[in-house]
Amino acid sequence: xxxxxxxxxxxxxxxxxxxxxxxxxxxSAIKKNRQIPVGPFQIVGNLYHVGTTNVTSFLLTDPxxxxxxxxxxxxxxxxxxxxxxxxxxxxxDVKVLVNSHAHADHAGxxxxxxxxxxxxxxxxxxxxxxxxxxxxxxxxLGPIRFAQFMGIATFPPVKVDHRFEDxxxxxxxxxxxxxxxxxxxxxxxxxxxxPVKDGDREYLAVSIGSLTMSPFVSLVEPETYPGxxxxxxxxxxxxxxxxxxxxxxxxxxxxxxxxxxxxxxxxTDPTPFIDPEGxxxxxxxxxxxxxxxxxxxxxxxxxxxx
Ligand SMILES: [Zn+2]
Numbered sequence: 001x002x003x004x005x006x007x008x009x010x011x012x013x014x015x016x017x018x019x020x021x022x023x024x025x026x027x028s029a030i031k032k033n034r035q036i037p038v039g040p041f042q043i044v045g046n047l048y049h050v051g052t053t054n055v056t057s058f059l060l061t062d063p064x065x066x067x068x069x070x071x072x073x074x075x076x077x078x079x080x081x082x083x084x085x086x087x088x089x090x091x092x093d094v095k096v097l098v099n100s101h102a103h104a105d106h107a108g109x110x111x112x113x114x115x116x117x118x119x120x121x122x123x124x125x126x127x128x129x130x131x132x133x134x135x136x137x138x139x140x141l142g143p144i145r146f147a148q149f150m151g152i153a154t155f156p157p158v159k160v161d162h163r164f165e166d167x168x169x170x171x172x173x174x175x176x177x178x179x180x181x182x183x184x185x186x187x188x189x190x191x192x193x194x195p196v197k198d199g200d201r202e203y204l205a206v207s208i209g210s211l212t213m214s215p216f217v218s219l220v221e222p223e224t225y226p227g228x229x230x231x232x233x234x235x236x237x238x239x240x241x242x243x244x245x246x247x248x249x250x251x252x253x254x255x256x257x258x259x260x261x262x263x264x265x266x267x268t269d270p271t272p273f274i275d276p277e278g279x280x281x282x283x284x285x286x287x288x289x290x291x292x293x294x295x296x297x298x299x300x301x302x303x304x305x306x
Contacts, residue, residue, distance in 0.1 A: 034105070035076050038258060040083035043273050044246060045196045046175070047205060049257065050083035052076060055105050056252055058207060059084060060194065064173030065095030068119070069192055069207060070250060071109030074155050080109060081116055095172050097121045098179075100209040100250040101189040102130035102138055108155035120161040122170055124181050126188030128160040138186055139225040140214050180242070182235035185210035187225055189235075193242055203274060205246035208254065211235060211286035213293060220297045229294065236287045240280065247279035254282055 034054035042048050043058075051057035051072055057080050058069040066089060071077060081091045094117040100106050102123075110131070114121055123131050130138045134157035141153060166181035180191045189209040196205050211232070213219075219229040247255045260272035 035073055035079065037079050037083055038252065038261070040087050041261065042087075043196075043248075044203060044205075045198045047196045047246070048087055050080050050087070051252070052079065053258070054252055056207070056248065056250055056257070057083075057109075058248065059087070059089065059094075060172075060175050060177075060196075061089060062173030062175045066093050067096045067098065067170070067172055067175050067177060068094045068113065068117070069098050070100050070106045071097070071111075071113045073105055074108035074112065077109035077112035077116070080113060091117045093117075094119045096170055096177075098170070098177065098192065099123055099127070099131065099190065100192075100207065101186040102127040102135060103141075103186065104135055104153060104155035106250050107131055107135070107158075111156035111158040114158055121158060122162040122164060122168075122179075123160045124179065124188035124190045125163045125165055126181070126183060127186055127190070128163045128188070130186065130188075132157055132160055134158075140186060140217055140228075180238050182209050182211070182238055184228055184232035184235050185212055187228075187231070191235075191239060193244070196246065203245035204243055205248055206239070206242050206244035206279065207248035207250065208239060208279075208282070210250055211239075211283065211290070213290065217293075218297065219290075219294045220301045232290055236283060236290070239283050243276075244279045245274050245276055247273070247275045247282070249282070255279075 034052060036053045038049065038051065038053050040048055040050045046061045048059040048061070049056060050059045055072045056070060057072050060067040072080060084091050097110060097114055097117070097119045099110060110121060135154040164179055166179065168179040170177045175194065177192050177194045180193060181188060182191045183189050191207060191209045193204060193206045196203050217224045217228065223229060249255050252258060255275070255278060263269050263272040
């Protein structure tokens, strides 16, 4: 090898290493930023937010025991436990743990939270094996380890105590959750609905699991997993038909959690979390994206076949 070539290769290696180091630093900064706690605070009645700037975790309380929806990132479990205790509750009184879907930013903390609480974990049939395998086998995240880069692939595995199908009801004291399997984002992605009382008024809260699509998802043959397109179609239908008053989701920006929290102090809009229009608007936006991708993939497939 000539001296000149060695220098060029040496420079290439340096830039590659520098790129990897910078990329990792950038990723860990994003991840850290996404894990700053927001609150904890009461949303309405016995419903509290105990999650972070980016990913939600909701606590529903009852004298007979509490329910926790989602465990955020593996590293966020301690933040969630601290948030619960700041509100004056005890993680050991959480009797039921549920999940929106089997990605590390929502299921990552479940193992630690289950251990700290002794709660029983309920997961939809189609996501249960993925949760027990710590994220392995999740089909929608793509062929390259894109998800690994994003920190949403693998996480500490956790034993599922109860597996369920769409429509399952879970009760703890006066709390009653209904599972809506709104699949597509993962094969068993679940949205949760539950009534919340505020004085003598009752509201229906709906927490949307996810309706987004990873860039590698195929909605046409061969589908990313058999039936993914139909799953998305059903998920839009199911969610649009729920008479949601309180709009919640697994990511804070989808329902503008931080803006609503600030807005709540304003005299003009003291109840921003009651947002049926925002709920429908979000589903419509996600459906528009889905139709666009589906259309594009169908066109590409037709061109290939010509
Ligand atoms: Zn996800």
